[in-house]
């Protein structure tokens with residue numbers, strides 16, 4: 010028998026749950042996992058709970074959702090202390106504002122190249138960064154760092170949607186004092202005082218009666234307004250999708266699209282190596298790792314933990330999962346001054362995130378916005394970082410979910 014609901018929500022991460030919290034019409038969430046929260050919740054490894062890599066709330070570009078999120082449980086504000094590990098030292102991020110920390114030869118070259126940087130060549134991510142920051146800073150930091158982060162030739166990627174993640178040079182470029190370190194993108198962030206798991210418990214407590222857990226969506230028929238799961242068939246009037254767009258499109262009937270598209274959409278796969286350490290030796294929040302001699306691109310400490318927890322992030326090669334073999338992270342942690350002795354590593358847990366970051370290539374610009382728009386014309390809000398197939402934050406996803414819910418509330422259908 011088909012169960013009908015006005016609004017069917019596919020996926021119960023921050024996008025699906027925020028939409029549900031704002032809807033004023035009957036709704037139902039279908040979630041594949043046995044908990045809500047998606048990537049912004051935590052998972053358990055032995056007696057420890059870990060985030061899926063650094064997960065901090067940034068409200069800089071989504072202030073309208075701030076009271077809704079932070080009203081649920083106490084949050085702490087952190088002023089970002091991020092660093093770049095280079096020349097055997099921890100240089101404040103972003104590099105272009107801290108040239109005093111570089112050897113004089115580099116400092117002079119970069120300063121003059123930044124002063125000369127004129128119009129920006131936007132043909133590819135490589136040419137854009139080269140012209141915006143100059144060849145020296147590009148070769149020193151952006152090229153090695155982003156090559157590990159994206160694991161793609163930067164000439165295959167198109168700029169424009171990395172948004173605030175690469176801060177553009179300011180007019181005072183290169184002259185800032187060390188104490189003005191934390192400008193650039195997201196200079197501050199918020200994190201639940203009791204951790205993400207506590208946040209999720211409060212955020213979803215009122216939703217639970219209308220959530221179906223352990224119920225993966227398997228087929229969507231837009232013509233008949235039906236969704237099939239492993240257990241039954243649901244009818245809907247409005248659909249909110251937060252499942253990754255390629256998966257959603259490949260299970261979609263009654264919607265015309267290029268059948269090759271799901272396979273053509275590019276993304277990274279991220280491996281997070283979570284650690285419990287016996288003590289905290291460094292005060293930074295996270296450090297970017299451009300060096301080419303290991304695959305990790307970022308290491309950081311988790312905030313608000315009663316024991317010292319840290320993470321390392323790497324992007325896995327495209328068609329070649331690393332299996333269980335792991336590069337020498339303990340040597341790297343020693344280099345960074347995070348540990349003095351491998352015995353300080355109390356526990357290790359690896360987690361692979363099959364879709365970590367969407368990659369923006371020419372095809373993305375040709376196909377994705379148009380597909381999302383056409384879905385919308387058929388009453389489907391495909392939202393969130395993965396449903397919308399974009400680069401976004403938890404706060405931006407929550408805001409987009411709120412806006413979608415408000416539109417559906419007003420809809421006459």
Ligand SMILES: Cc1cc2nc3c(=O)[nH]c(=O)nc-3n(C[C@H](O)[C@H](O)[C@H](O)COP(=O)(O)OP(=O)(O)OC[C@H]3O[C@@H](n4cnc5c(N)ncnc54)[C@H](O)[C@@H]3O)c2cc1C
Pocket residue numbers: 019020021022023024025039040041042045046047048049061062063064065066067224225226227251252253279322362364365366392393394395396401402403404406
């Ligand atoms: C390594 C990493 C670090 C990040 N760091 C930050 C950060 O510091 N700050 C920040 O703001 N953002 C960060 N993000 C981004 C953040 O994780 C996302 O913006 C956010 O979690 C997306 O939420 P969502 O609800 O749209 O998707 P998800 O959290 O992915 O939720 C989608 C839900 O759909 C469910 N689902 C999938 N398939 C099916 C199916 N077939 N049937 C039913 N349910 C299904 C999933 O189980 C999941 O619960 C980071 C992301 C990564 C990968």
